[in-house]
Amino acid sequence: MTSILAKLNRLMPIFMAAIGILAFVQLLGYLGQWLSKSPLASWVDRHAEVIEWTLAVAAAVSVSLALLGWLRATGRMPKILTRWTGLMDVLDRLTNRRELELRLQSKPQAVFIDADALARALKSQVVGQDAICDDVAAQIRRRLALQQRGKPVGVFLFAGPPGAGKTYLGKVLADALDRKLIHLDMTQYSSAGLAATSLFGSPKGYVGSDSYGKLTGALRDTPNAVVLLDEFEKAHSNVHKNFLTAWNDGFITEASNENHIGTTAAIFILTTNAAVDALAIISREFAKSPDDIRRHADAALRSAGFAPEVLSRIDRIFVFNPLVDLDIARVAALEIERMIKQYGLDVREGGIDPQILVDLMTRQKKLGNCASSRDLVRAIEESVADSLIEAKQRGVQSINLIDAAGRVVAQAAD
Ligand SMILES: Nc1ncnc2c1ncn2[C@@H]1O[C@H](COP(=O)(O)OP(=O)(O)OP(=O)(O)O)[C@@H](O)[C@H]1O
Ligand SMILES: [Mg+2]
Known part of the structure; x- marks a missing residue:
């Protein structure tokens, strides 16, 4: 039924053109009558009933389709109609979908978690990164407890050598918080155009605009997910910039319909191998001064290709140690x-x-x-x-x- 309606909608311009042509012909007929003895006048006279019926049916179909489209887009479709047209969403059938959507868009509630228990859960699986596990747990506790945020719960960068547990900690964190993991391998998004459309949707009229992007769709369905942007530096810089509103303003825009998808309940984790040697030296030299670590790490990551506006939106940079002994x-x-x-x-x-x-x-x-x-x-x-x-x-x-x-x-x- 959905596809029949979609096809009918696509035929809408033809309906409109038919109405226009018939109206024009009838007008000419009346004009002909007025000018008397026009050949069109007699043709219109002979077919007047057919023309009027066709006009009425085409107008009724067009108006109904427009009305159905509007009701559906604004979520005002009466239940009886959705059931009849077969367009009923499972949420319309089993709950109040509009109310649910409004609640999901509402301001985040303060949540209090036990940071020690979270840190213990992380450390029981992730080896050799105890300080990072403690810090991640403390950061998440503080941010979840904020009543008003307007930004994601956290945007964290896990930097360090290969195989030190960066991706693994992201997965373990999602599991420990009992949140869905949206794992995106950013090496797949190294080209400018295609990458952005596959993550954030295609603009109306373009191929793929009938479905949501990978990230917008996943966050629409699970707003409180842990979004793991693995090997972030390998994605195109335009793709990096698409994340700025997500981290700054608390939403991303789905390109196909310009809908805003909230990011305030999500946790973003970026991983990178960039500037490994410089970061290892920095974290050793300034072990006791987080501010110095941040300043020097920013500079090192900037020289490795991270844009300053991206770095400025990252809440915290964690430098992983290589595993030893x-x-x-x-x-x-x-x-x-x-x-x-x-x-x-x-x-x-x-x-x-x-x-x-x-x-x-x-x-x-x-x-x-x-x-x-x-x-x-x-x-x-x-x-x-x-x-x-x-x-x-x-x-x-x-x-x-x-x-x-x-x-x-x-x-x-x-
Ligand atoms: N610190 C760790 N504690 C426990 N297991 C680990 C740790 N580091 C790595 N592992 C194991 O090694 C696998 C690979 O590690 P992971 O993918 O997290 O490395 P990475 O730091 O993301 O490396 P890369 O930068 O190359 O992506 C993990 O799935 C996990 O099984
Ligand atoms: Mg990794």
């Missing part, structure tokens, strides 16, 4: 535990042979400075997965992982 072992142990669970098995407490972790750390060290935890995850897959499959085939449930002359073996724990 026992932190590598911790990430490895967590990854092994996760993989064991993914195979539907469980590991006994103390059930991972330390030698397995030593071997993984040695392998990681050999890769030198460019080693990231992604290499570690790959190494774990290579060395552990086969033993887990074998254990599964033997029908074992609970396992210990032991090192048998350089090979990982999953032994039954009971």
Whole structure:
């Protein structure tokens, strides 16, 4: 039904043209009559009834379509009509959609969260970044407690070396706050035109203008999401600028219908590998002075291509440390535990042979400075997965992982 209505709407100019032509012909007919003996006058006389009926039907269809369109756009469509036309939204049927939309657009309410509990939840999964986890939790607590904001809950930049847990912390944060994650890989938006339309919608009349952009659509449906803009520096600078109203004025505009989509309930997290070395030095040198860190980090990121107007809208820059020593072992142990669970098995407490972790750390060290935890995850897959499959085939449930002359073996724990 929706598509029939859309097609009829598209035919609207033809209806209007038909009305115009017939009215013109009739007018000519009357003119002819007035001038008497015109050939048109006799034609109009003979077909007067048909012309009048056609005019009336075309006018009625056009007016009804226009009225339906207006009722639908303003949310005033009576329930009986929406049911009859088959256009009923599930929210119209089951609740008061207009009221729901008004409430979602309303000012954010102050929310009080336990920052310590949030920090603990983050630190239990993200290794070696304790200070960042504490700071993120404290920032979010303060911002959620604000009654009036007019801006997102937070715009945070996670900077640092590859595989230090930047993207991972974004995901863990969404999970800990029980919010939906909108994960956008910004490397896909490196071209100016297409990138912006795919995120923020296409202007009316252009291909794709019948649906919302990826970001506008997702935020319309889940205004309080955690928006993870991964590898932000790789997106085109025009795309960066599209985010300015989101962070400054509390909304983004969907290009297809100019609707404002609120961003005041959302948390934006940007990640970047830009200026890694400079940022590492800055965070070491000014460890005790957050203001100095911010000033120098801004300068370093500006030289790495971040526009000053983008940087000025970022609430906080967190510089991640590279993972070293026992932190590598911790990430490895967590990854092994996760993989064991993914195979539907469980590991006994103390059930991972330390030698397995030593071997993984040695392998990681050999890769030198460019080693990231992604290499570690790959190494774990290579060395552990086969033993887990074998254990599964033997029908074992609970396992210990032991090192048998350089090979990982999953032994039954009971
Ligand atoms: N600090 C950490 N604590 C726990 N696990 C981690 C940590 N860092 C990385 N990992 C593991 O390594 C994987 C890759 O890390 P992640 O994608 O977060 O790196 P990144 O810092 O975003 O790197 P890049 O800059 O290359 O995108 C994660 O999915 C996670 O399993
Ligand atoms: Mg990442």
